[in-house]
Amino acid sequence: MNQNSRELAGFFLEGNIDEALRIVRECQRDSTSLEVFSSLFTPAMNYIGELWENSEINVADEHLATAVCDMVLSQVFPGYVKGEKVTKKAMLLCLEGEQHYLGLKMINRLFEENDWATKYFGSNLPLEYAVSTAVEWKPSVIALSVSIVYHLPKLKEYVMELESLPHKPLIIVGGRLAGKYDLRPYCSENTLIMNDITTIGNWLGQYQLGEKVNAI
Amino acid sequence: MPYNEKYLPVPYIKIDEYGNILNYSDEARKIFSFEKMNVASLLDEESVQKLLKNSIPSLDKKCFELNFKTFDSPFALYDVHLSWDHDHIGHLVAMPKDSGSVRIVNQLSSLQQRLSSTNFELYEKKEMLEKALNRMNILSGPFIGITDRIALVPLFGDLNGEKMIAITSNVIQQAYEGDYDEVLFDFSGVGDILEDGISKFTELFNILMCMNSISIRIAGIKPVHAQTMNRLGFDLEAYFDTSLKDVVKNANKKSAAL
Numbered sequence: 043m044n045q046n047s048r049e050l051a052g053f054f055l056e057g058n059i060d061e062a063l064r065i066v067r068e069c070q071r072d073s074t075s076l077e078v079f080s081s082l083f084t085p086a087m088n089y090i091g092e093l094w095e096n097s098e099i100n101v102a103d104e105h106l107a108t109a110v111c112d113m114v115l116s117q118v119f120p121g122y123v124k125g126e127k128v129t130k131k132a133m134l135l136c137l138e139g140e141q142h143y144l145g146l147k148m149i150n151r152l153f154e155e156n157d158w159a160t161k162y163f164g165s166n167l168p169l170e171y172a173v174s175t176a177v178e179w180k181p182s183v184i185a186l187s188v189s190i191v192y193h194l195p196k197l198k199e200y201v202m203e204l205e206s207l208p209h210k211p212l213i214i215v216g217g218r219l220a221g222k223y224d225l226r227p228y229c230s231e232n233t234l235i236m237n238d239i240t241t242i243g244n245w246l247g248q249y250q251l252g253e254k255v256n257a258i
Numbered sequence: 259m260p261y262n263e264k265y266l267p268v269p270y271i272k273i274d275e276y277g278n279i280l281n282y283s284d285e286a287r288k289i290f291s292f293e294k295m296n297v298a299s300l301l302d303e304e305s306v307q308k309l310l311k312n313s314i315p316s317l318d319k320k321c322f323e324l325n326f327k328t329f330d331s332p333f334a335l336y337d338v339h340l341s342w343d344h345d346h347i348g349h350l351v352a353m354p355k356d357s358g359s360v361r362i363v364n365q366l367s368s369l370q371q372r373l374s375s376t377n378f379e380l381y382e383k384k385e386m387l388e389k390a391l392n393r394m395n396i397l398s399g400p401f402i403g404i405t406d407r408i409a410l411v412p413l414f415g416d417l418n419g420e421k422m423i424a425i426t427s428n429v430i431q432q433a434y435e436g437d438y439d440e441v442l443f444d445f446s447g448v449g450d451i452l453e454d455g456i457s458k459f460t461e462l463f464n465i466l467m468c469m470n471s472i473s474i475r476i477a478g479i480k481p482v483h484a485q486t487m488n489r490l491g492f493d494l495e496a497y498f499d500t501s502l503k504d505v506v507k508n509a510n511k512k513s514a515a516l
Contacts, residue, residue, distance in 0.1 A: 094308075094323070095307065095308045095311065096311065097308070097312065097320075097321075097322035097323070100323050101323055101335055101355070101363065102359050102362070102363055105363050105366050105367070106366075108370075109366060109370060112370065141367060143374075161378075162378070163378065164371075164374040164375075164378075165367075165370075165371065165374070166371070190302075190333065191302060191303040191304060192302060192303075192327075192332045192333055
């Protein structure tokens with residue numbers, strides 16, 4: 043992990059928004075959003091998780107860090123102005139009870155920057171709401187995020203129900219657990235499992251490229 | 259001093275260095291399920307790792323947070339106090355997280371939840387507003403066939419690019435289907451004229467002129483409109499009339515003469 047991420051984690055834990063913003067803006071100057079997310083934010087938040095495992099901080103500290111990180115993300119990446127090319131639709135949500143939404147928030151930004159119209163629901167969306175929105179809005183991609191092991195059984199239910207919708211959306215599964223465990227048993231063979239934010243960023247790039255090639 | 263662990267007034271669990279449970283208090287029995295007599299079975303999977311890190315027997319007492327599976331919740335945060343004796347027996351007391359801090363943490367998450375749902379509602383309202391605005395733009399330039407030859411497009415509100423884009427396709431389609439000779443644009447209801455509005459208006463003109471040589475009439479131009487159009491370089495072959503009344507009068511004269 044680089045020094046910047048470690049420093050950023052420190053500012054998140056102190057609640058020091060100004061210094062956190064300074065580090066992120068400096069990094070943002072010559073990096074893409076994907077690079078800022080993968081080389082700065084993700085390692086910083088993983089480091090905070092490690093600090094809890096090492097009993098150096100408690101859960102209340104983690105919550106404060108999450109709130110500060112969320113605020114910094116919202117300030118550095120405010121509402122994205124959609125271009126005229128937006129035709130693809132994606133819906134992003136955390137499973138019911140799942141509170142870890144920061145990764146999904148970053149993924150939402152990447153979708154938007156790749157000309158997708160998105161509905162980002164953040165944490166804790168019960169399956170019935172996900173289904174009713176998906177039926178009405180018909181997104182071609184639904185991204186699910188899961189970070190806590192005991193939510194895993196629910197993942198299967200979400201994947202099965204959403205994949206069986208009449209318009210057959212593509213389900214993408216990510217989140218902290220995707221990088222640590224084999225989630226295939228909780229998914230179908232059609233589900234895309236994305237291990238980290240770089241994988242999904244590259245997938246979005248290739249999808250965009252595929253569209254251009256098809257257009258030619 | 260001998261004591262009976264069963265009656266300790268706190269959730270207490272006695273373990274060996276492999277995590278096997280040797281004994282527990284009645285208070286612990288009320289909270290945890292002791293079906294499997296191993297401490298790992300009481301914990302959320304990822305808290306097991308944390309316990310292992312803190313389980314190297316030493317004489318120092320340790321205090322840390324772990325997530326337990328309890329009868330009430332599959333994921334409940336506890337403060338764990340753990341110490342080891344000379345026989346490598348671990349004495350673990352699990353105290354539910356101070357209710358004050360749990361309350362604050364819950365409040366913080368509910369505030370975040372509210373903030374994100376407000377954000378989402380705002381986004382949905384914005385989408386609704388955009389749709390309504392587009393609909394209003396379309397309705398601000400209705401295409402009305404007055405006679406078999408003449409059609410009227412009265413324009414309402416400020417003339418901007420978005421409005422002209424919204425109106426254009428409908429006007430072109432109707433002009434094409436109706437086979438009109440003359441299309442009359444009435445500016446009586448127009449407020450300000452903006453640069454992007456006039457450039458889209460010119461585009462529409464050019465398209466109409468190319469279609470079956472439709473002639474264009476413009477009525478109801480106010481002095482301020484004329485100045486703006488002149489400044490923005492509006493220069494097209496259109497017939498200008500002072501008011502809609504004049505146009506209708508002239509049209510009536512023409513039909514009487516025929």
